[in-house]
Amino acid sequence: DQQVKQNSPSLSVQEGRISILNCDYTNSMFDYFLWYKKYPAEGPTFLISISSIKDKNEDGRFTVFLNKSAKHLSLHIVPSQPGDSAVYFCAASGGYGGSQGNLIFGKGTKLSVKP
């Protein structure tokens, strides 16, 4: 049973427009959520995170929104750039100390930004 779901395997967006990537989770014990970006043949790169006590976190062009009642989070990229083309993974965790590293990952959404 997938605890973290990214239901869109791919997304295509025009350069300069907004990209919205979505993620749903089922475990109400999750208290920390992260987005990673991955290029082929590289490890995932951390983008942005949010704890369950917040509903929004911004970092430059990237904003993550958390809706705890709906168990849903989204990543907004504005404006989208061709260099943003990659696979984006949503991840969640529910503990402190060593176990905080037990991130549950979604299967990823491939974003393509067209010039």
Next chain:
Amino acid sequence: SQTIHQWPATLVQPVGSPLSLECTVEGTSNPNLYWYRQAAGRGLQLLFYSVGIGQISSEVPQNLSASRPQDRQFILSSKKLLLSDSGFYLCAWSVYEGLSPLHFGNGTRLTVT
């Protein structure tokens, strides 16, 4: 700044052979260290984590073991590889305290033949 090094990038090994993958972190002390694996068609799964030298916790039973001989060195090993050990292995680190993200290395693509 902190960096994480993982090698080799690719590895082809026969069934029954031993395995040793090494990961080192620079620019931080007393990090949490992790080994993840992505098998074909599946998501990333945590295999081992360590909060200090000699301290290893295993998340899933398997044919692999991990060791942390130094503060910033994490090693993944196997005495005899199985076909099912093929996959993409990622090392990661995080700061010890609080909610903090994991930072991943570039991974090792292991093919067991």
